[in-house]
Amino acid sequence: MNAIIGLCHFCESHGPRPLFCTFTTDEESHTTESSKCPVECCGCRSIGAETVLVSKDDSGIIYCSRESVPNDDITAFLRQAALRSITCEVNWSKEGGVVYFSDTQGHVLSHMFHLKDTRARGMKRLFSIVVLMKDKMFLLNVTPVLSEHMKKLAKQLQELADVVYDNEQSICSQRALRLNTGNNDFGQSRSLKQLTNDDDIFKRLHSHFTWMLKTGALIYSETLYTSQDMLNKFHPNTTKGTIFEDVCSVTIDNSSMTLREIEKLLSKDVFQKLLYCLLTGGKIGIISKFRNLSTVVNSLLILLPKNTDNTNENIRIVSNDEEIQAQNLCILEEIENNNFQCTWKINVPTKYPTLMNKILNAINNEKFNDVVLLQHIKSLQLEWLGIANTIKSSLQASGHKKDAIKKLKTVLGVSEYDEILVNYWIQAFCD
Secondary structure (H helix, E strand, O other): OOOEEEEEEOOOOEEEEEEEEEEEEEEEEHOOOOOOOOOOOOOOOOOOOOOOOEOOOOOOOEEEEEEOOHHHHHHHHHHEEEEEEOOOOOOOOOOOOEOOOOOOOOEEEEEEEEEEHHHHHHHHEEEEEEEEEEHHHHHHHHHHHHHHHHHHHHEEEEEEHHHHHHHHHOOOOHHHHHHOOOOOOOOOOOOOOHOOOOOOEEEEEEHHHHHHHHHHHOOOOOOOHHHHHHHHOOOOOOOOOOOOOEEEEOOOOOOOOHHHHHHHHHHHHHHHHHHHHHHHHOEEEEEOOOOOOHHHHHHHOOOOOOOEEEEOOOEEEEOOOOHHHHHHOOOEEEEOOEEEEOOOOOOOOOOOOOOHHHHHHHHHHOOOOHHHHHHHHHHHHHHHHHHHHHHHHHHHHOOOHHHHHHHHHHHHHHOOOHHHHHHHHHHHHHH
């Protein structure tokens, strides 16, 4: 769990201070370098600036405990957490910790408690355990478990301190002594080791804090769902017949030509006319006399979504004039070696559909390699297939109200030059 757990106290000479903190790291330097914070008194000292407690689990994660964090910004955040957790962010019901948030620095779960001390003002010292984290939702989800363990840990420390307090009071009652003498000189705050009479108390805290960090990561984990995964999880039939189905899958076929190779083979003018015909539903016939152009056919089909029956008969290789005349095809023919021409009775407009312009721009973008180019075209297909599905659903729902459909097309960015493409896609690729 990516968090910092700290033990803080209220020093009667220096105010709220962090004493001891545990965090995860993957830098070995954090296990050897000295703590930067100056030791101000005996009560503000824990394991010493030169001492670092280290644990490592089987996955290689390092759990490091020191007097301070080796980051100045986080150190300042920890000091502020010590101040707030002891002075104002207090749960007076004594039932678990308090969570408070800061979008600029981070979010904190804190649990304030007191330990009896015969030499302290009011015969008790204030301590707090704080958990610092950047992820608000993660912190809220692990709060019940961590808060319960913080409460148990505080109770264990209180039981140890009670034994020391009762023993000292049996020797000399500090309350009676103060009332009789009026002496209010309490001196420096005593260390946690003295309060609990346990020289290994910080080793125990290191073990507890390490357990909290490890447990927090085990009990709660996030799963990133794509929109398709989320829809299928809650409503399995929602994505059936929509753009989330595998109708625009792009696979790299080494036997096919790349789009840039096709454009270079055919010339830009021929390629653009062929592309317009393909995207707007025109039927294409390829006459192959000098070479096998099946690779060209397979590559051009990538530019279209797949039909529900996974077939597309709008582009094929033809062999006789009767077939050409009967189908009114757009003909791609190699009239001589490496010289192609494209003839079509329909005039190609001067302004192309938006999708076609985006595909041409992507082909001309030198930063796109062939794999990225195909994936980009897939995303463009999904975008315009979604537009076609939206318009079709609106037509069915609105009863062909022209004003409503016109406004919807404006919102979707469909211009008059896109109408022929959208109408064809609605008929061919939308159920």
